[in-house]
Amino acid sequence: MPTVVANGIDFHYEDDNFTDPWRTAETIWIQHGVGRSSEFWHHWVPPLASTYRVIRRDQRGHGRSVFPGKDFDWSIDDLMKDMVEFLDRLGLESVHYIGESMGAVLGVACSHRWPERFKSLTLCSMPADLRPPKNKALTVGYADSAQAKRDLGVAGWAEKMIEQGVISRGQSPEYLKWAINEINQTSLEVLVGIGRPLYTPEANVAEMLSTLQVPTLVLAPTKSPITSLEDQVWIRDTIPDARIEVIDGPTHETYVDRPLECIEAVKDFLSRLPSRSSL
Amino acid sequence: MPDVIANGARFHYELDDFTDPWVESDTVWLQHGFGRSGKFWYQWVPPLSGKYRVIRRDMRGHGLSQDPGPGHPWNIEELLNDMKSFLDELGLESIHYVGESVGAMLGACFAARWPERIKSLTLSSMAMFMNRSDYEEGKLAPNGGMDWPTALRELGVGGWAETQMVPGIFAGMDGSPERKKWLIEQWNKTPRHVAIELQAAVMNFDVRPFLTQIKVPTLVLAPSNSALQPLERQIQVHRMVAGSKIAVIQGPGHEVYFDSAKSATAAHRKFLNSI
Numbered sequence: 001m002p003t004v005v006a007n008g009i010d011f012h013y014e015d016d017n018f019t020d021p022w023r024t025a026e027t028i029w030i031q032h033g034v035g036r037s038s039e040f041w042h043h044w045v046p047p048l049a050s051t052y053r054v055i056r057r058d059q060r061g062h063g064r065s066v067f068p069g070k071d072f073d074w075s076i077d078d079l080m081k082d083m084v085e086f087l088d089r090l091g092l093e094s095v096h097y098i099g100e101s102m103g104a105v106l107g108v109a110c111s112h113r114w115p116e117r118f119k120s121l122t123l124c125s126m127p128a129d130l131r132p133p134k135n136k137a138l139t140v141g142y143a144d145s146a147q148a149k150r151d152l153g154v155a156g157w158a159e160k161m162i163e164q165g166v167i168s169r170g171q172s173p174e175y176l177k178w179a180i181n182e183i184n185q186t187s188l189e190v191l192v193g194i195g196r197p198l199y200t201p202e203a204n205v206a207e208m209l210s211t212l213q214v215p216t217l218v219l220a221p222t223k224s225p226i227t228s229l230e231d232q233v234w235i236r237d238t239i240p241d242a243r244i245e246v247i248d249g250p251t252h253e254t255y256v257d258r259p260l261e262c263i264e265a266v267k268d269f270l271s272r273l274p275s276r277s278s279l
Numbered sequence: 280m281p282d283v284i285a286n287g288a289r290f291h292y293e294l295d296d297f298t299d300p301w302v303e304s305d306t307v308w309l310q311h312g313f314g315r316s317g318k319f320w321y322q323w324v325p326p327l328s329g330k331y332r333v334i335r336r337d338m339r340g341h342g343l344s345q346d347p348g349p350g351h352p353w354n355i356e357e358l359l360n361d362m363k364s365f366l367d368e369l370g371l372e373s374i375h376y377v378g379e380s381v382g383a384m385l386g387a388c389f390a391a392r393w394p395e396r397i398k399s400l401t402l403s404s405m406a407m408f409m410n411r412s413d414y415e416e417g418k419l420a421p422n423g424g425m426d427w428p429t430a431l432r433e434l435g436v437g438g439w440a441e442t443q444m445v446p447g448i449f450a451g452m453d454g455s456p457e458r459k460k461w462l463i464e465q466w467n468k469t470p471r472h473v474a475i476e477l478q479a480a481v482m483n484f485d486v487r488p489f490l491t492q493i494k495v496p497t498l499v500l501a502p503s504n505s506a507l508q509p510l511e512r513q514i515q516v517h518r519m520v521a522g523s524k525i526a527v528i529q530g531p532g533h534e535v536y537f538d539s540a541k542s543a544t545a546a547h548r549k550f551l552n553s554i
Binding site for chain 2: 042
C-alpha cells in the first residue's frame with residue numbers, strides 16, 4: 001500500500017508486521033527480479049511475518065512503482081542509489097535482504113558498498129555470469145536480450161522465458177495466466193532498460209564476492225537455464241563464510257516452484273546468525 | 280486501515296490477505312470481545328492469511344470504530360445488527376467466524392439467527408451467560424476488590440484489566456513486563472463510558488436459548504485453566520451445539536486465543552480443514 005520517494009521517484013512497497021508489538025522486530029527486505037513485482041512474493045509473508053517485519057519493494061518501473069520515463073538512463077549505480085535511499089527514507093538502519101535473480105545482483109552490489117546496512121544477504125537464483133553463451137536462454141536467438149524484448153513485446157518475451165524455464169509456469173494454468181498478466185503491467189521500455197545494466201562492468205558482481213562482509217545464503221536452483229549449479233557453488237566458495245542450499249525445482253524461479261524449501265532454508269539461516277541487534 | 284458505515288455507525292477493520300490472487304478464497308472474521316480491539320488478534324493473521332482473507336473488526340465504540348458517546352442505549356440487538364450490516368456492506372455472503380468472550384456470545388446468536396451467513400463458527404472461551412456474582416460482584420473476577428462498574432470508573436479500563444491479570448484470568452499475568460504494559464495500553468484505548476455501558480448491557484446476555492438452534496459447523500475452543508469459564512461449562516456448550524467439536528487449549532488463564540495462539544490457531548486450522 002504505501003509509497004516513499006527515494007532518488008526522485010515514488011516507490012511502492014508492501015510492509016507487513018505481525019510480530020509482538022512491544023518489541024522492535026528485525027526487517028526482511030524482499031526484492032523481486034526483472035519484469036516481476038512484490039505481488040510475486042505474497043506467499044512468503046505469512047511464514048516470515050510473525051518473526052520479522054517483511055518489506056517487499058516494487059523495483060523502479062515495476063509493479064506499482066512509478067514509470068521513470070522512457071529517457072531514463074538505467075544504470076546499476078542509480079538502481080543502487082534507489083535502494084540505499086529507500087532504506088534511509090524508511091529509517092531502516094540495517095535489514096536482512098532477500099534478492100531474486102537481478103534483485104540478488106543488486107543485493108551483492110549494495111552490501112558490498114554499504115555492508116553496515118545489511119544484516120544478512122540471501123541470493124535466490126543469482127546469475128554469476130551472463131556473458132555469451134551463458135545468456136542464450138535470454139537472447140533466444142536474437143543478437144541480444146534487448147532485441148529479443150523489442151521484437152517479441154512484453155507478453156511475447158514472457159512466453160519465451162516460460163518456454164526456456166527462466167520464468168515458472170507455476171502449479172496451475174490459473175497461476176500462469178495471472179503471472180503473464182502481472183508481468184504485462186511492466187512497460188517495454190522498463191523491461192529493456194532494466195536488462196541493459198546487467199551487461200555493464202558495474203554489474204560484474206563476481207569481483208565483489210570475495211570481499212563481501214555480510215553473512216550470505218546462496219539458494220541454488222538446480223535447473224536454471226541461466227545459472228548452473230557449478231556456478232552457484234562457485235559463488236558460495238568465493239563469498240567468505242557463505243552457506244549454500246540446493247533447491248531442486250523445474251525452473252530458474254525456485255521461490256515460485258519450491259517456496260517451502262526456500263523459506264525453510266532462509267529461516268534456518270537467519271536463526272543461526274549471531275544476534276547483534278537489540279530487542 | 281479501512282472503515283465502513285454499517286447500521287448507522289462507522290466501523291474500522293483490518294483486512295489481511297496473502298492468498299493466491301488467482302483463486303477465490305474464503306474469509307475468516309476474527310471478533311474481539313469486551314474492551315478489546317482487532318489488534319489483540321495479531322498472532323492469528325500469519326497462520327490464516329495464506330489461505331484465507333482475514334478480517335479483524337473493531338466492535339462499536341472499540342479500537343478505531345466510532346464511539347457512540349456517553350449515554351448510548353447499548354443493547355445486544357443493535358450489536359447483532361451491526362454485524363449483519365457489516366457483512367452486507369462488505370458484500371460478504373458468508374464467512375468463517377471466530378469470536379472470543381462477548382465476541383463469541385454474539386457469534387453464537389448470529390449463527391442461530393442467520394446461519395446462511397456463517398460457514399463455520401469458532402467460540403473461544405465463551406461464557407453462556409455472565410453471572411452477576413461471578414463477574415460483576417467479583418466472586419471470580421477480582422475487580423480490584425470493588426464491583427465491576429465501580430472498578431471501571433475508578434481505575435479506568437486499563438486499570439481494571441490489570442486487576443484481572445492474575446492466574447486463571449487475563450493475558451499479561453505472565454511473560455515480560457513490556458507485554459503486560461502493551462496489553463494495559465490497549466485496554467486503556469477503550470473509552471470508560473463504552474466499557475461501563477457495554478458491561479451493563481451484557482450482564483443480561485444469555486446465549487443458552489440460541490446454542491441449541493445453531494446448525495453450522497462449530498468449534499468450541501475451551502481454555503484448560505480459566506477461572507471464569509471452567510472446563511465443565513465449555514463441555515456444556517459443546518453438548519448444546521449439535522455436531523460441534525471441542526478442543527482444549529492449554530493455557531494459564533481465560534484468554535487462550537492470546538496466550539496460546541499457536542495451539543489455538545492449530546486447532547482452528549484443523550477444524551477448518553475438516554469441514
